[in-house]
Amino acid sequence: MRRGGILWHGFAGLVLLFMLTPLFILVLFCFSRNALLSFPIAGFTLDWFRKLFEHPQFWPSLRNSLIITVTVGVVSTVAGTMAALATARLRRAWSISLTLLVTLPVMLPPLMLGVALLSYFASIGMRLGLPTVIMSHLVFTQPFVVAIVAARMASFDHAAVESARDLGASRLRAFFNVTLPIIRPSVIGAALIAMALSLDDFVVTLFTIGGGSTLPIFMWGMLRKGVDPTINVIAVLLMLLSIGISLVGLRATRYRG
Amino acid sequence: MGSRIEMGAPRAGRTAAVRAASPLVLLAGVGKSYGAMTAVEPLDLAVGHGEFLAILGPSGCGKTTLLKMIGGFLAPSTGTIRIGGADVTRLGPERRPTNMVFQGYGLFPHMTVAQNVAYGLRLQKRPAGEVAERVAEALRLGALEGFDARPVTALSGGQQQRVAVARALVMRPKVLLLDEPLAALDLKLRKAMQEELRRIHRSIGGTFIFVTHDQEEAMGLASRIVVMERGCIVQDGTPEEIYAEPKTRFVSGFIGEANMLPGRRERGLVRVNGSLCFPDPGPDGPITLMLRPEAARVATGESPVVGIDSLALRGQVRDIVFLGAVTRYAIAIEGGTLLHVTDSDSELRRRLEVGVPVTVHWPQRSHRVIAEA
Ligand SMILES: Nc1ncnc2c1ncn2[C@@H]1O[C@H](COP(=O)(O)OP(=O)(O)O)[C@@H](O)[C@H]1O
Ligand SMILES: [Mg+2]
DSSP states (O other): OHHHHHHHHHHHHHHHHHHHHHHHHHHHHHTBOOSSSOSSOOOBOOHHHHHHHHOTTHHHHHHHHHHHHHHHHHHHHHHHHHHHHHHHHSOHHHHHHHHHHHHHHHHSOHHHHHHHHHHHHHHTTOOOSHHHHHHHHHHHHHHHHHHHHHHHHHTOOHHHHHHHHHTTOOHHHHIIIIIHHHHHHHHHHHHHHHHHHHHTOOHHHHHHSTTOOOHHHHHHHHHHTOOOTHHHHHHHHHHHHHHHHHHHHHHHHOOOO | OOOOOOOSSOOSOOOHHHHHHSOSEEEEEEEEEETTEEEEEEEEEEEOTTOEEEEEOOTTSSHHHHHHHHHTSSOOSEEEEEETTEEOTTOOGGGSSEEEEBTTBOOOTTSBHHHHHHHHHHHTTOOHHHHHHHHHHHHHHTTOTTOTTSBGGGSOHHHHHHHHHHHHHTTOOSEEEEESTTTTSOHHHHHHHHHHHHHHHHHHTOEEEEEESOHHHHHHHOSEEEEEETTEEEEEEOHHHHHHSOSSHHHHHHSSOOEEEEEEEETTEEEETTTEEEEOOSOSEEEEEEEOTTTOEEEOSSSOOOOTTEEEEEEEEEEEEEOSSSEEEEEEETTSOEEEEEEOOHHHHHHOOTTOEEEEEEEGGGEEEEEOO
């Protein structure tokens, strides 16, 4: 029993090490003087940060990424939650088929989705830019929101909402006073997943952005010119951004009481 | 003496005639269909001020549907609903003078006990002082003093139930609707909550309508019972009336225990089980003789003394079950049918054992002959 316990913990430790080492090395090389990603570390420097921040494409890319991520997060959460609430009222068979239909885009490989969206925007004569990227991101983030919120609604106690109505609340008020507070943790979780997916999407963005750039695209562009530690810095920034989103979300979801 | 909570209705104790003249709740031809499925057949129902009405029926007979139509959660397919004289058929639940305690209670899990109870008053934008006062009263009525600040998720089933009742009563509804109020509680708590609900009903003198599939609950709580079967009202009366004079075979089987013996009536003469024959006026045709287990007696010996207007059947004891206050005997009568008889006589219990030949007898007035449709 005890031996098994030690083995088990050891194994878990190894897995953790395997997963975290690349991230650790990534952070390490951000501060290393070496121009190549190699050991031993020659010394500490902040040059790579300076180089990145001085890059003419960096700030526009960051700005685009933030605009896209936040917009996609808000829109897909609101629309996806509304869709999930609507399907929750339908009969079971209907709600399942509708959810499947909405979830379909997720099953497509991103490459196909990118091509399909590009030809769609071309066919309706829409100019590529941030709006087309945002719409495209909605296509594959919204299904996650719908699925997460719909899963929560499956075990939802509708009597609580009916009670609120009974006590004098309008539909809208009952929604804000009762439904939303009860499902809030799921909604915020869904928003985070949508934002994480949007922030790090490369393929679909590349097809639908036209001339502009986002952080992943900027990174890709730099990679093509040769690997340089600045890449690590962007990667770490993206990582911090993701962790930040998650932390904010975790705080917000903490259930009172 | 007790609470100052009152419902928007005069106190109980009016005569039946006055009640009939001005019912508080009046359903006329109210029915509900879901596509081809009819959940409630068009029916009429009048509920008077101060009544404690049970709508009793097996699961799926349309009780919840009926209650939700009264509360405004479902629009009836046909008919009109009046409460206190006003037509409320088209009004939503927030605009009806009713409040409902849902099956499963529907408490707000993200609020405390006091916040739950205060919710309706807050919506009405009542002054803070009045809200606090009425909430405190309602909590006292529900025996929930000291629980104000508890999250409702940290309460037992019985306490949650009382919060739900307090949250509805604080609104001073003309009619309180309860859907299977005690179904989720265990047996002991159920008995205790029955007493609580009766106490609350007495102390505010309001009008309560509740639905249940549990006949004991209906008998124990209600001053009047409406029995439903497959979307129809099959009988309407006091618990005593329904127990003593069930109109149909379904009602007699559903309310309390009953022995059922098939038979026929021809020219005013009823024949049951081959050997039994007695006069009973009524139309010719198949009948069911309904006999309550406690209405019959068991006698031993060759020629037992049986009353002049009594009926008797010979049989043999098949099973004896001691139930505490009474003992239940299963007796196989001629033809093999089992009759159940309960008796509290311990002397009799000592004399009887499985296999003993006995006579089951009962006075004619204590059975019922129900004509089969
Ligand atoms: N939304 C609905 N759609 C279709 N049928 C329903 C719906 N709600 C209830 N029913 C049917 O109506 C009948 C009565 O339901 P209900 O009033 O809930 O019964 P009870 O409360 O007596 O158990 C049941 O057969 C049920 O399946
Ligand atoms: Mg029901």
